[in-house]
Amino acid sequence: MPADLSPIDKAKFAAAHRAVALIEDGMRVGLGTGSTAAWMVRCLGERVREEGLKLQGVPTSTRTADLARQVGIEVVSLDEAKWLDITIDGADEFDPELNLIKGGGGALLQEKIVATASDQMVVITDASKEVNHLGGFPLPVEVIPFGWQTSRALIEELLESMDVLGRQTTLRLNGSQPYVTDEGNYIVDLHLNRIGNARQLALVLNQIPGVVENGLFIDICDKVIIGGADGKVQVRDINEGSVSEEQVTFAEDDNIFADLD
Numbered sequence: 001m002p003a004d005l006s007p008i009d010k011a012k013f014a015a016a017h018r019a020v021a022l023i024e025d026g027m028r029v030g031l032g033t034g035s036t037a038a039w040m041v042r043c044l045g046e047r048v049r050e051e052g053l054k055l056q057g058v059p060t061s062t063r064t065a066d067l068a069r070q071v072g073i074e075v076v077s078l079d080e081a082k083w084l085d086i087t088i089d090g091a092d093e094f095d096p097e098l099n100l101i102k103g104g105g106g107a108l109l110q111e112k113i114v115a116t117a118s119d120q121m122v123v124i125t126d127a128s129k130e131v132n133h134l135g136g137f138p139l140p141v142e143v144i145p146f147g148w149q150t151s152r153a154l155i156e157e158l159l160e161s162m163d164v165l166g167r168q169t170t171l172r173l174n175g176s177q178p179y180v181t182d183e184g185n186y187i188v189d190l191h192l193n194r195i196g197n198a199r200q201l202a203l204v205l206n207q208i209p210g211v212v213e214n215g216l217f218i219d220i221c222d223k224v225i226i227g228g229a230d231g232k233v234q235v236r237d238i239n240e241g242s243v244s245e246e247q248v249t250f251a252e253d254d255n256i257f258a259d260l261d
Ligand SMILES: O=C[C@H](O)[C@H](O)[C@H](O)COP(=O)(O)O
Pocket: 032, 033, 034, 035, 036, 037, 089, 090, 091, 092, 101, 102, 103, 104, 105, 106, 107, 108, 111
């Protein structure tokens, strides 16, 4: 385990390292977005460079596309790849059924499209993202800029009728300006604290005009890999109903650190 990483980065690295072992030659791979997914892209790049692994990567954001190219992964669009063998991504929360909140980094729309177009979605995470009930993390909802205040008002009206604890909404900002997604949209974050029926909320939010997508990933994730700072990982598979513990080993001088910012 690289000694100079923070415990949280060690945990993310361990999960990413384990997940990349699932990738086989010739696979088409969805590449998630965020700090945990960035470790996975670096680990995958190392396998491409050192083992000559041939694969096609479909990134879920411009950030991930840039990093993937930088580490030597062939980047193609989803339309070119058509269907993916596996997607590996991070999450902001996961519950016991492996339902997720995603979009803390603003990439939920491409992430949901890519994950849904995959045989298998694997989430990599540290233990802090595990919850009994989704909603502690603000739920991102992507809305088109035209009439966004009306969409937000309709979201707030909807929340009055839903089984949620909090109802506050905020427009995500980048400095003093609205945060703009890769698709040119805005994000409204819903501060719900606890979502009673995530499946229902995911469906009804998307019925509101102007809402493009929401960050609830229901029945999409197949497997969660939870990394620990000591290199221990737990692999939970919702389809097999299995849980296994493993120890990740990697070299101290692992050259994935060469491309760290
Ligand atoms: O939009 C961002 C994504 O959904 C991320 O995968 C999520 O926010 C987790 O990011 P991180 O691994 O940085 O905690």
